[in-house]
Structure formats: structure tokens, C-alpha cells
Amino acid sequence: MGLTMEVCVTSLLRDKGFKVTPQRLAIYNVLATSKAHPSAEMIYNLLQPVYPTMSLATVYKTIEILKELDLVQVLNVGEDSFRYDADTSNHPHVRCLVCGRVDDLHHIDSREFINQVASQTAYELTGQQFYFYGTCPSCQSKKQ
Amino acid sequence: MGLTMEVCVTSLLRDKGFKVTPQRLAIYNVLATSKAHPSAEMIYNLLQPVYPTMSLATVYKTIEILKELDLVQVLNVGEDSFRYDADTSNHPHVRCLVCGRVDDLHHIDSREFINQVASQTAYELTGQQFYFYGTCPSCQSKKQ
DNA sequence: CTTGCTGCAAATCATTTGCAAAAGG
DNA sequence: CCTTTTGCAAATGATTTGCAGCAAG
Numbered sequence: 001m002g003l004t005m006e007v008c009v010t011s012l013l014r015d016k017g018f019k020v021t022p023q024r025l026a027i028y029n030v031l032a033t034s035k036a037h038p039s040a041e042m043i044y045n046l047l048q049p050v051y052p053t054m055s056l057a058t059v060y061k062t063i064e065i066l067k068e069l070d071l072v073q074v075l076n077v078g079e080d081s082f083r084y085d086a087d088t089s090n091h092p093h094v095r096c097l098v099c100g101r102v103d104d105l106h107h108i109d110s111r112e113f114i115n116q117v118a119s120q121t122a123y124e125l126t127g128q129q130f131y132f133y134g135t136c137p138s139c140q141s142k143k144q
Numbered sequence: 145m146g147l148t149m150e151v152c153v154t155s156l157l158r159d160k161g162f163k164v165t166p167q168r169l170a171i172y173n174v175l176a177t178s179k180a181h182p183s184a185e186m187i188y189n190l191l192q193p194v195y196p197t198m199s200l201a202t203v204y205k206t207i208e209i210l211k212e213l214d215l216v217q218v219l220n221v222g223e224d225s226f227r228y229d230a231d232t233s234n235h236p237h238v239r240c241l242v243c244g245r246v247d248d249l250h251h252i253d254s255r256e257f258i259n260q261v262a263s264q265t266a267y268e269l270t271g272q273q274f275y276f277y278g279t280c281p282s283c284q285s286k287k288q
Numbered sequence: 289c290t291t292g293c294t295g296c297a298a299a300t301c302a303t304t305t306g307c308a309a310a311a312g313g
Numbered sequence: 314c315c316t317t318t319t320g321c322a323a324a325t326g327a328t329t330t331g332c333a334g335c336a337a338g
Binding site for chain 1: 301302303304305311312313
Binding site: 158163164165183184185200201204205224225226 | 326327328329330336337338
């Protein structure tokens with residue numbers, strides 16, 4: 001699976017005239033294999049052992065390109081920094097207010113809700129983000 | 145209406161041991177009378193003519209208190225800065241991707257959608273934020 | 289009076305930018 | 314080779330903090 005994925009990123013980069021570098025593959029790899037919705041700094045820290053000379057600036061620059069290629073989406077969970085998700089399907093997210101972890105919410109059908117909103121606003125809607133907040137299972141059990 | 149509102153903020157501040165200052169009333173007043181969901185800087189700029197010596201730091205410190213008193217909620221519309229809303233009811237927001245304005249979406253019944261999510265996650269949910277993106281009526285007509 | 293508040297300036301923190309050296313194609 | 318990219322360091326921009334003088338109760 002790792003291979004298929006990297007081949008895909010490689011050709012997408014080349015198609016748009018971007019060069020394929022080990023740093024770019026590594027950063028995409030972190031995003032594609034993580035369910036943690038890492039921030040730029042988390043990606044940087046994860047890659048430190050493997051690429052000790054890589055800089056945070058490279059992480060930010062690469063994310064910029066990945067956004068352009070629609071390979072990542074940006075999350076604004078209400079923190080001071082952004083998080084990134086290689087799953088670009090438009091799904092809701094939930095953040096634990098105790099430990100800060102962010103999870104995907106899959107199998108949610110939001111079409112009806114979106115339609116309701118679309119029919120009541122004069123805006124021409126093109127997208128949306130749904131964020132839920134609460135306590136994750138692990139923090140629930142720790143509490144009591 | 146201005147009066148009723150200020151009396152309310154005044155007593156809420158006093159109740160919690162905060163002092164009532166003209167700056168605090170002015171900042172809350174801006175938030176309570178604006179539909180624009182201003183950022184700290186927008187509040188600061190709006191008040192410049194009336195309080196030329198007020199500092200941005202005071203705006204931020206006051207917002208902190210207003211959050212504590214549940215008199216404002218924080219919005220994360222995907223920009224570099226936060227926006228604030230004196231309407232603390234939990235309603236969806238929509239941002240125009242052309243001009244950047246942020247509007248409320250009222251009369252939306254999200255209970256069914258929230259229930260659907262609550263029943264499918266192991267999280268104990270306590271809140272949520274729904275952000276929609278698109279083009280506002282004014283920008284639609286400007287385009288064509 | 290006494291404590292909390294303001295306004296200034298300096299500090300932080302995430303993110304961006306400029307640029308010389310290094311790597312991709 | 315020629316161009317883009319990297320990695321460093323410096324710049325930026327939003328927000329926070331420290332502190333001395335000032336105002337609220």
C-alpha cells in the first residue's frame with residue numbers, strides 16, 4: 001500500500017511541475033498513514049529521527065503544495081495551530097476537550113442537513129466543515 | 145435596548161468581581177451591536193475614534209473576560225485570526241470566500257444531525273461548530 | 289485607600305519569507 | 314547544467330505578558 005500511494009504522489013507532483021524529493025514523500029507519508037490529524041510541528045517532530053536536518057519551513061512549504069494538489073485538507077479545530085488530514089473527503093471531526101486528540105467521524109450522512117442550510121441561505125454554498133467537541137472514550141474512563 | 149444590555153453586562157461583571165470600565169462596556173457594545181463577527185483588530189479599529197488611547201491588549205484582555213462570563217463565543221472560520229460573536233446561541237456560520245464576510249445562519253434545526261452523530265460516536269459530545277463556505281449574495285451579483 | 293485595570297512595550301508562538309548552497313530532472 | 318528545493322535565519326502577524334501609573338469601588 002505504501003508503494004501505490006507514493007507512486008500516486010510522485011506522478012501528481014511531476015504532472016504539476018513539482019520536483020519529487022524524499023522530504024515531500026516523507027511528509028505526505030506521515031499524513032497518509034496517521035489518523036491523528038497532525039499539525040506542522042507534529043509532522044516535523046515525527047520526522048526528526050529520520051530526517052534530522054529537515055526544517056519546519058520545509059514542512060510548511062510542502063503542505064502548501066499538497067493542498068494545491070488536493071492531497072490534504074486543513075482543519076481548524078479551534079486551537080492555535082492548524083491540523084492536516086490526508087483524507088480529503090468531507091467528513092466531520094471531533095476533538096476531545098480533555099486530551100486534545102482529533103478523530104474522524106465516518107458514516108455520517110450530512111446531505112439532508114446541508115440541503116436544509118442551502119435552502120435557507122442566500123449564499124451559494126461550496127463547502128463546509130463540521131466540528132464536534134466532547135470527551136473521548138479514553139478520557140471518559142480515566143475520569144471515573 | 146442599549147441601556148438594558150449595558151445594565152446586564154455591568155452586573156455580570158460586578159457579580160464575578162470584575163470592575164466595570166468604559167473600555168469593557170465599549171468593547172461589549174461593539175460586539176453586541178455588530179453582525180459582522182469582528183476580530184480583535186476590527187474592534188480595536190472601530191473604537192479608535194472614540195477611545196484613541198485604548199490598546200489592542202485591552203481588547204484581548206476584555207474578550208477573555210467576556211468569554212468567561214459567556215457573553216461571547218469564539219469563531220474559527222479558517223482565517224489567521226479569531227472572530228467573536230456576542231450571540232452565544234449555538235448557530236452555524238457561513239463565510240464568503242470572495243469578500244471574507246461572516247454571517248449567521250439562523251432558523252436551522254440541527255438537532256437531528258447532532259443526534260445522528262452522537263449515536264455513532266463513542267465520544268461524549270458537549271458542543272459543536274458548523275461552518276459553511278461559499279459566495280455571499282453581494283459577491284454573486286458583482287461576479288455577473 | 290486598595291485592588292484590579294489600562295496602556296505601553298517586550299515576549300511568544302505559529303507561520304512565512306529571503307537567500308545561498310544542494311539536489312532533481 | 315538549469316531550475317527548483319532545502320535549511321537556515323530573519324521577518325511577520327496574531328495574541329500574550331509584565332509592569333508602572335491610573336481608575337473603580
